[in-house]
Amino acid sequence: MEVSFLINGVSQRVDVDADTPLLWVIRDILDLKGTKFGCGKAACGACTIHIDGEAVRACAYAVKFAEGKSITTIEGLSVGDKLHPVQQAWMEEVVPQCGYCQPGFMMATAALLEKIPQPTDQDIDDNIVNVCRCATYYRMRKAIHRAAAIKQETR
Template sequence: MKISFIINGKNETLEVDGNTPLLWAIRDVLDLKGTKFGCGKAACGACTIHVDGQQVRSCSYPVKYAEGKKITTIEGLSNGSELHAVQQAWEEFVVPQCGYCQPGFIMSTAALLKQIPNPTDEDIDNAIINVCRCGTYYRMRKAIHRAAEIQAEFISSSSVNADK
């Protein structure tokens, strides 16, 4: 069937089986490889993307449900050359090791900060339930708090500018 959606700001129309997981449409049809396959059962979070601003595990999300929606993947998270607050914080704390799970964590964190701009440790424990085998959780937690700060600074400086 024909499916149309907006992905990273771009209109796409695909001819695929509607039950195909969105992950494979993104990776193998649209050739966006930043979204990873980890388990295929929504159990690890490596495939996390945003659909209409909500975090979704794309390996278990049939592509037909994406019809007419707005999708963001890791490739579309940054604003042009300016990294997203979460990516900036990740860079500051040198979080990635092997890097495979990191796009999923970054997308999950970006979604968390939209919902809870200044998460507590408990919020982080409850919301960030992806799997990282290299064990980068310790630096990630610090980076998540830092991302919240960067985001707050950005919002306050934007609102100051808006007031002028």
């Protein structure tokens, strides 16, 4: 099946089995490796991307549903050398350890800040539900608050 969509601002057309998870199209065909495979069942959030601005777990999203959509991955979160406020905050708080789950968390956070620009701790608990085995949650919480502040300043 042929599917067309916009990814990180670039038009793409792929010809694959309609039920292929979007994650594998992004990673194996479009060679964007920042979106990670963790579980394949939308349980860990390592593959979180944005589809039309909504945070979506790409491992459980069949490519056929992406027709005509606008997709953003971690590679499209920064613009050139300019980091997204979430990435900037992640740098300033030195959040990543192994780093594998971090793109998913940053994408989930970027989507959260579009909906709730100044999230409370409760908002963070309720909305950021990805899994990090290095357990960098303590710094991530600080980075989410910092990202909100950076975003507010640059507005």
